[in-house]
Amino acid sequence: xxxxxxxxxxxxxxxxxxxxxxxxxxxxxxxxxxxxxxxxxxxxxxxxxxxxxxxxxxxxxxxxxxxxxxxxxxxxxxxxxxxxxxxxxxxxxxxxxxxxxxxxxxxxxxxxxxxxxxxxxxxxxxxxxxxxxxxxxxxxxxxxxxxxxxxxxxxxxxxxxxxxxxxxxxxxxxxxxxxxxxxxxxxxxxxxxxxxxxxxxxxxxxxxxxxxxxxxxxxxxxxxxxxxxxxxxxxxxxxxxxxxxxxxxxxxxxxxxxxxxxxxxxxxxxxxxxxxxxxxxxxxxxxxxxxxxxxxxxxxxxxxxxxxxxxxxxxxxxxxxxxxxxxxxxxxxxxxxxxxxxxxxxxxxxxxxxxxxxxxxxxxxxxxxxxxxxxxxxxxxxxxxxxxxxxxxxxxxxxxxxxxxxxxxxxxxxxxxxxxxxxxxxxxxxxxxxxxxxxxxxxxxxxxxxxxxxxxxxxxxxxxxxxxxxxxxxxxxxxxxxxxxxxxxxxxxxxxxxxxxxxxxxxxxxxxxxxxxxxxxxxxxxxxxxxxxxxxxxxx
Amino acid sequence: xxxxxxxxxxxxxxxxxxxxxxxxxxxxxxxxxxxxxxxxxxxxxxxxxxxxxxxxxxxxxxxxxxxxxxxxxxxxxxxxxxxxxxxxxxxxxxxxxxxxxxxxxxxxxxxxxxxxxxxxxxxxxxxxxxxxxxxxxxxxxxxxxxxxxxxxxxxxxxxxxxxxxxxxxxxxxxxxxxxxxxxxxxxxxxxxxxxxxxxxxxxxxxxxxxxxxxxxxxxxxxxxxxxxxxxxxxxxxxxxxxxxxxxxxxxxxxxxxxxxxxxxxxxxxxxxxxxxxxxxxxxxxxxxxxxxxxxx
Numbered sequence: 001x002x003x004x005x006x007x008x009x010x011x012x013x014x015x016x017x018x019x020x021x022x023x024x025x026x027x028x029x030x031x032x033x034x035x036x037x038x039x040x041x042x043x044x045x046x047x048x049x050x051x052x053x054x055x056x057x058x059x060x061x062x063x064x065x066x067x068x069x070x071x072x073x074x075x076x077x078x079x080x081x082x083x084x085x086x087x088x089x090x091x092x093x094x095x096x097x098x099x100x101x102x103x104x105x106x107x108x109x110x111x112x113x114x115x116x117x118x119x120x121x122x123x124x125x126x127x128x129x130x131x132x133x134x135x136x137x138x139x140x141x142x143x144x145x146x147x148x149x150x151x152x153x154x155x156x157x158x159x160x161x162x163x164x165x166x167x168x169x170x171x172x173x174x175x176x177x178x179x180x181x182x183x184x185x186x187x188x189x190x191x192x193x194x195x196x197x198x199x200x201x202x203x204x205x206x207x208x209x210x211x212x213x214x215x216x217x218x219x220x221x222x223x224x225x226x227x228x229x230x231x232x233x234x235x236x237x238x239x240x241x242x243x244x245x246x247x248x249x250x251x252x253x254x255x256x257x258x259x260x261x262x263x264x265x266x267x268x269x270x271x272x273x274x275x276x277x278x279x280x281x282x283x284x285x286x287x288x289x290x291x292x293x294x295x296x297x298x299x300x301x302x303x304x305x306x307x308x309x310x311x312x313x314x315x316x317x318x319x320x321x322x323x324x325x326x327x328x329x330x331x332x333x334x335x336x337x338x339x340x341x342x343x344x345x346x347x348x349x350x351x352x353x354x355x356x357x358x359x360x361x362x363x364x365x366x367x368x369x370x371x372x373x374x375x376x377x378x379x380x381x382x383x384x385x386x387x388x389x390x391x392x393x394x395x396x397x398x399x400x401x402x403x404x405x406x407x408x409x410x411x412x413x414x415x416x417x418x419x420x421x422x423x424x425x426x427x428x429x430x431x432x433x434x435x436x437x438x439x440x441x442x443x444x445x446x447x448x449x450x451x452x453x454x455x456x457x458x459x460x461x462x463x464x465x466x467x468x469x470x471x472x473x474x475x476x477x478x479x480x481x482x483x484x485x486x487x488x489x490x491x492x493x494x495x496x497x498x499x500x501x502x503x504x505x506x507x508x509x510x511x512x513x514x515x516x517x518x519x520x521x522x523x524x525x526x527x528x529x530x531x532x533x534x535x536x537x538x539x540x
Numbered sequence: 541x542x543x544x545x546x547x548x549x550x551x552x553x554x555x556x557x558x559x560x561x562x563x564x565x566x567x568x569x570x571x572x573x574x575x576x577x578x579x580x581x582x583x584x585x586x587x588x589x590x591x592x593x594x595x596x597x598x599x600x601x602x603x604x605x606x607x608x609x610x611x612x613x614x615x616x617x618x619x620x621x622x623x624x625x626x627x628x629x630x631x632x633x634x635x636x637x638x639x640x641x642x643x644x645x646x647x648x649x650x651x652x653x654x655x656x657x658x659x660x661x662x663x664x665x666x667x668x669x670x671x672x673x674x675x676x677x678x679x680x681x682x683x684x685x686x687x688x689x690x691x692x693x694x695x696x697x698x699x700x701x702x703x704x705x706x707x708x709x710x711x712x713x714x715x716x717x718x719x720x721x722x723x724x725x726x727x728x729x730x731x732x733x734x735x736x737x738x739x740x741x742x743x744x745x746x747x748x749x750x751x752x753x754x755x756x757x758x759x760x761x762x763x764x765x766x767x768x769x770x771x772x773x774x775x776x777x778x779x780x781x782x783x784x785x786x787x788x789x790x791x792x793x794x795x796x797x798x799x800x801x802x803x804x805x806x807x808x809x810x811x812x813x814x815x816x817x818x819x820x821x822x823x824x825x826x827x828x829x830x831x832x833x834x835x836x
Contacts, residue, residue: 339733365736366734366736367736370734371731373727379730379731380728381728381750392737440731
């Protein structure tokens with residue numbers, strides 16, 4: 001049978017700068033092609049060139065580009081007919097790609113309107129589509145605006161819009177990014193259903209686990225080139241290219257504890273330095289005792305965001321808090337930092353009162369506990385260079401003359417160099433920014449580091465490097481980590497003990513291995529089972 | 541092809557290949573419009589500082605025999621009803637207009653800073669009070685507010701400046717307040733707090749500089765606006781009195797003779813237009829430069 005899409009030697013350049021080189025693939029009816037790669041690898045550009053969506057300054061060339069007809073010199077009009085009716089396109093970033101002021105129903109009806117479905121039929125079709133995309137109460141949802149829908153529902157609405165004209169091919173660009181892991185699993189099964197109905201899918205993702213679950217065939221892209229392609233199972237179990245191997249080993253998972261993630265093959269970690277004593281007899285460095293946080297909502301009712309949470313953090317250990325968005329994990333971190341006052345309960349730092357003190361008396365002790373944010377760029381003063389950002393965090397007793405050398409030492413310790421001090425954070429990559437953020441947190445010489453989703457915005461290979469850095473730093477400095485993440489794999493990789501939070505409560509706690517391999521609570525089991533495992537077998 | 545701003549995956553602007561998706565950076569100096577505008581403003585500034593260098597005739601000297609002369613080599617912009625050289629009057633008027641424009645903007649900004657900072661930093665009660673004051677000031681048309689002030693305090697360049705300044709204040713105040721609030725709630729202020737910095741240090745080192753930064757662009761745009769308002773007051777006969785050369789007052793004087801001596805209105809008018817246009821062009825370029833350099 002003739003493939004639905006045949007592309008040979010596809011290349012895309014923007015204003016003469018080549019971005020995608022020499023990509024060839026075919027998509028057969030009823031199959032799923034995965035395109036994997038990190039940001040900037042050209043995977044989205046490749047997909048968009050199939051739809052003629054790369055913009056005016058793009059030049060697309062190919063020896064063959066056949067989607068039910070030669071498209072090499074297709075006009076805008078031909079592409080427009082293709083979009084929607086033959087190829088449905090699910091845009092990247094579900095949370096922002098719906099028009100915020102249009103009702104969801106109107107968004108889904110848009111392709112119907114453009115392709116001439118009579119007005120009277122549209123509301124019924126829209127509701128069928130929303131229902132088919134697994135949206136409960138489609139009648140109500142169609143009348144709501146995107147801000148009233150959760151991330152998962154918005155993604156479903158986008159898929160419904162892409163499927164409105166019953167296209168043979170669906171292109172889904174990062175359909176599960178930024179969604180909680182259980183919601184992610186639901187979206188994947190929705191796509192699986194669509195595949196089972198005979199539709200073909202091109203799935204673009206940076207996440208190997210997502211691609212592994214759906215794709216029959218996979219294309220691994222790096223810097224605009226296909227470095228490896230083949231049947232998914234084969235590529236993921238016997239990766240030939242060094243880059244694929246590195247991607248696979250970079251994913252923290254059940255097997256990766258105690259190994260470095262950013263090297264191939266994985267290297268065992270150094271033995272914990274004996275120079276750092278772990279005083280077991282001393283009390284916890286941070287003690288959270290029955291804290292509760294209530295907010296009054298706009299409707300005047302109190303919402304309990306964190307409910308009676310207690311835990312101890314001991315010197316030099318890592319305590320992981322895992323939970324989905326809205327589970328209260330970040331609020332718990334904020335209360336530990338005494339940046340948010342608990343409604344009830346208290347936090348002790350070094351066994352002494354902390355959360356109950358007035359800010360004036362806390363200020364001198366703040367250097368004991370530092371924070372690394374997910375959005376490191378947002379946490380830097382936009383006017384400052386890297387050097388100034390770090391120098392600003394140095395304690396007041398460091399003489400100004402030593403600032404430059406201290407900054408350089410700190411940059412060295414996080415794997416950057418003194419030359420980075422004059423750079424502006426905007427000119428750094430995401431991983432480098434996160435390193436600067438860690439250097440700033442270490443500048444005060446803290447005993448505790450609160451890490452709030454520090455690697456969530458990073459590509460998997462960069463994430464691996466930052467996680468390795470954190471492990472190395474802990475081994476040399478003995479800093480205790482309070483590590484917050486939605487990613488169970490990351491949490492398990494790094495933590496000694498784990499707390500699982502749901503709806504503001506701790507539903508399970510225990511050693512990392514116990515929680516991961518023998519979950520007790522239903523919710524934890526759900527989290528673990530929703531976690532896709534990319535390592536089908538150990539890499540040879 | 542329709543949709544794109546060509547930046548496909550902007551979770552993290554990573555290393556090399558991302559650069560390919562950005563359009564080539566164009567610096568303002570490469571744009572002819574910006575250079576022209578800069579040149580025009582430089583000429584006006586020179587006229588304000590040293591009018592004698594550009595115009596050799598006395599702007600106040602009356603030659604009744606030469607009244608209503610059309611533009612010629614000797615009088616490039618013609619002469620007015622008293623035979624005064626319109627070109628020298630436009631050149632000498634630059635100083636008046638520029639001083640009033642700058643002064644009014646400074647007065648407006650000072651008042652706005654006091655109001656905006658009080659609102660943004662002073663807690664809930666102060667914020668409500670400041671917001672009401674801003675709203676009341678906004679409710680008056682700016683020109684009406686200026687007229688009231690001049691009616692009460694009399695005609696002079698000083699009252700003209702104060703009047704325009706007060707009229708422009710609510711706009712700036714609202715922006716200062718909004719900016720203070722957004723900076724105050726930003727993650728980087730939270731980060732400074734978590735480092736244990738004192739409130740005063742956070743205010744001086746972080747909140748204030750980041751509040752002013754976006755304002756610099758608006759100030760450039762605002763000066764042009766203030767000059768137009770000042771000219772409007774001059775046209776209405778408020779502010780600087782004849783025979784002193786001032787662009788708005790010159791427009792007013794020429795109004796009566798527009799049928800026979802179009803140049804009396806045309807040249808001061810076109811000067812106001814070109815000058816404020818140049819300021820606007822510069823302001824927009826600065827805005828674009830700061831947007832691409834600093835926004836995210």
